Amino acid sequence: MGGWSARLLLGSGLAVALSAVLVTGTAVASPESDDVVKVPVSFEVTNVNESKVACQADGKRYTVKGTLAAPRRVLHEDNPSLTIYSHGLAYTGRGFFEFTKVPGYDYIGEQADAGHASLAFDLPGYGRSDAVPNGQDICYGSEATIIHQMVGQLRSGEYRAEGEDAVRFKRIALAGHSASGFTAQAEAYSFHDIDALIVMAFADQGFSPLLLTTAGQTLVRCTLGGDPKQGDPHTRGYAYFGQSDADYRAGHLHNTDPDVARAATEDRVKDPCGRLGSAIPNAVSDNALLATVKVPVLLVYGHNDALFQDNAAGTRLQRAHFVGSKDVTDIFLPDTGHALTLERTAPRMRHEVSEWLNKRGF
Numbered sequence: 001m002g003g004w005s006a007r008l009l010l011g012s013g014l015a016v017a018l019s020a021v022l023v024t025g026t027a028v029a030s031p032e033s034d035d036v037v038k039v040p041v042s043f044e045v046t047n048v049n050e051s052k053v054a055c056q057a058d059g060k061r062y063t064v065k066g067t068l069a070a071p072r073r074v075l076h077e078d079n080p081s082l083t084i085y086s087h088g089l090a091y092t093g094r095g096f097f098e099f100t101k102v103p104g105y106d107y108i109g110e111q112a113d114a115g116h117a118s119l120a121f122d123l124p125g126y127g128r129s130d131a132v133p134n135g136q137d138i139c140y141g142s143e144a145t146i147i148h149q150m151v152g153q154l155r156s157g158e159y160r161a162e163g164e165d166a167v168r169f170k171r172i173a174l175a176g177h178s179a180s181g182f183t184a185q186a187e188a189y190s191f192h193d194i195d196a197l198i199v200m201a202f203a204d205q206g207f208s209p210l211l212l213t214t215a216g217q218t219l220v221r222c223t224l225g226g227d228p229k230q231g232d233p234h235t236r237g238y239a240y241f242g243q244s245d246a247d248y249r250a251g252h253l254h255n256t257d258p259d260v261a262r263a264a265t266e267d268r269v270k271d272p273c274g275r276l277g278s279a280i281p282n283a284v285s286d287n288a289l290l291a292t293v294k295v296p297v298l299l300v301y302g303h304n305d306a307l308f309q310d311n312a313a314g315t316r317l318q319r320a321h322f323v324g325s326k327d328v329t330d331i332f333l334p335d336t337g338h339a340l341t342l343e344r345t346a347p348r349m350r351h352e353v354s355e356w357l358n359k360r361g362f
Contacts, residue, residue, distance in 0.1 A: 206314020
């Protein structure tokens, strides 16, 4: 495990001093002063649907890639904990939970500074991970199954950590933003293998007219076969969620620094059509099965989310689905839109999530 330490040491004298501390166990750095490590990781997964959501997948093997960020000391603990973050439509894991183009918005890096281990990754069809040959051949149910496979590998240490030993994590929380709320919830009630669930900017009701219009436009595009994936003219079945940059900004960004808004808009990506196509069966399963989730649940929303309405029939009703859990918390952030990690209120959001994780041993 020494490789985790060596990556960020700036001089041999510091290396010797730190090595002595780690070996003797005479001192432990506080989270504020603890070095943060970021390690590229990858998982070999099969795109099958073993969840309780009815949708199709191609059954092929893919490599899922992401970044593990954590304080070095956490990776030396006997029973470390981890939170997995799954991204929504129009984003990649790196572009949403590891946004580094403007200082202060790297969610997993900031959470590592606060003492937490986090994993941000790109779902198949996105960013660093292998493309699905056709975007129609992945769905929320198969994404849930892929994350289930990742959870197993994270517990057993059977994944790749670039240049490092793979850490075995004892307790694992799963967070899904926006459309990955479908994915994370389906994983929770299909496999019951996680220790906490976080749903960010997503609800199974309270869809705004803008959301319904945007989804309808994208579904029409997908019904016609979709478009090629970025950078791969031979791979079809992809479409933008929001037909233009203006559509994206209207739906996702509210109280956002102009530099962040510009970079996020430039980073937006096409989504596999199979995700949107499986929304209805996923919503049906959610309404029937979310009551079986027994782990702690955190729901995080922005008051000004343009896609999910903040009212008694929208996001405020979501906690009522989790009647099987004895620990359900919802957080509503003022002057905050859909892209929680990219808003000016991101520091407050990170703090709220960090405090919730702390109280539950993460």
